[in-house]
Amino acid sequence: MKKNPLNFKELGMLNIVFQFGIVVVSNVFVGGLIGYLLMKYAGMGKFWLILFLMLGIFSGLYQGIRYLLKEAEKYEKTDKNGDKGNHSSGNSSTS
Amino acid sequence: MKIQLTKFDKILLGFIVAGYLAILVYIFATGYHFPKLGDDVGQRWIYQLPFGNSLLSRVNPMTIFMSWAIMIGLITFAASIKVFTVIPGKKQSLIEMLLDYLLGLTKDAVQKEEFVRPTFNIAATLFLFIFIANVISGIPGIQAVPRNGGVVFTIFEDTWYTPTSDLNTNATFAVMVLIISHAFAIKAKGFGKWLKGFFEPFPIMFPMNLIGELAKPVSHSLRLFGNIMGGGLLVLIISYLTKYFLMPTFLWGFFGIFVGSIQALVFTILAIAYIGSVIE
Structure with a gap:
């Protein structure tokens, strides 16, 4: 079967890196905002600003890594059904 | 297709229309002057309501006009498909293909059967609105531009004003998705189990989970806003290099249609993923 030149799944993979960065930054932002x-x-006092900023940084890294793990799990799952799954995934998207 | 409204919908729409009418009457009664604006980049036409200086007392009129225009356009399009037939016509196959793709995405992300349909409704509504709003930002049309110390309406000098280049619209959608996802989670898991989800894996992680949840609408809304607004500003700035000759057409096509449709899809996929991840 000829490979589709524009594969949306691969574009989605590129998006993971971008999404990781955004998750980290937005968590730091929200932590800092709450503190402020x-x-x-x-x-x-100013202590709370620093505390919440630190919490935001920890939370950002935690949520970001959790997101990456979840995505990895998802792609592993699709890879497992993937060999014969080109047909089945095609069917599921058209049906 | 016939449009059916429940009684609650009618009451809600009535309140909204009454609010607009009240503002219109106020404007006609007091006389309206366009605000004085500088010639800076990114200035907007903002109307100050008579409620003092709080957060909710400023209105961006172009956002409201264009939002309603897009909504009315979508409803007219939906109503123009007379009957859904077995052998689809042009419009019907376009809509069916698009919504089918979204339904497939929703089925993948939402595990519980009874929440697939409501999530799909929300996702499809968001996608259609944001897609149209983003694509018209690549097509020349009516725009309100600050000029000569006031606001001037121009036709075919700039692209259509798009509601998604206003953070208010995007933040509304993102906060809406957050509230809906947690409402669904409480409905699916029960209140106790939902509350317990914040204390996983250890109770000490509670603040981090809370900040993580609050950060979702921030990243969700700012991504769309940044892409559309930044695209518009970039077109303006790069166009100075070529003196509005050839470049804007290409840039409008790129930022409006290409980036716009991708961001509409990304916004929808993220909304589905947020709802799906909280329900699990």
Whole structure:
């Protein structure tokens, strides 16, 4: 069977790296935002800003790695059914 | 196809229309002057409502007009497909192909059978709206431009104004997806089990899980906003190099149609994935 020149699955693989970066950055951003809001409006000290920023960094790495593991698991699963699965996946997308 | 509205829909739509009418009456009563804007890049026409200076008192009128225009266009298109037949016509096969692909994606990501249909409805609605909104940002049309210290409407000088280049639209969609996903999770797993999900794998991970959940709408909305708004700004800046001769056509095609359709798909896939991952 001739290979499809534009494969959306491979474009999706490229997206994983991008997505990992975005997950890390957005977690750090949200952690910093919570800390800043606590500092500004709740009158808590600068310690809380640093604490929440650190929490954001940890959370970002944790969520990012969890995301990568989940994606790896997904691709492993599709690879296992993949050899004969070119037909079955084609069928499932058209049916 | 006939459009059917429940009583709740009618009441909700009535409230929205009444709100718009109230604002229109206020504008006609007080007389409207276009705001004074500088000639900077990325300025917008913003209307200040009479509720003081809080967050919800500013309106971006072009976003509202274009959102309604797109919604009405989609509804007219749906209504123009008269009957769904066994041998599909042009419009019907276009719609069926598109929605079939989305249904396949939803079935892959959402494991529980009874949540496939609602998730698909949300995903398809989001996709159709964002897709149209992004693609018209690659087609010349009506745009509100700050010029001569005011706002000027131009036709065919710039692309259509697109609601997705306004963060309010994207943030609304992203927060909506977050709330819907957790509502589905509570419905699927029960309140206790859903709450317990935040304390996995150890109770000490609670703040990280919470920040991770709150970060979802941020990345979700800012990705779409950044792609569309950044595309628009890049077209403007690069076009200065060629003096609006040839470059904008190519760039509008690239940023509007290519990047726009990919980002619409990515937004939809992420919405499906967020809902699917919370339900599991």
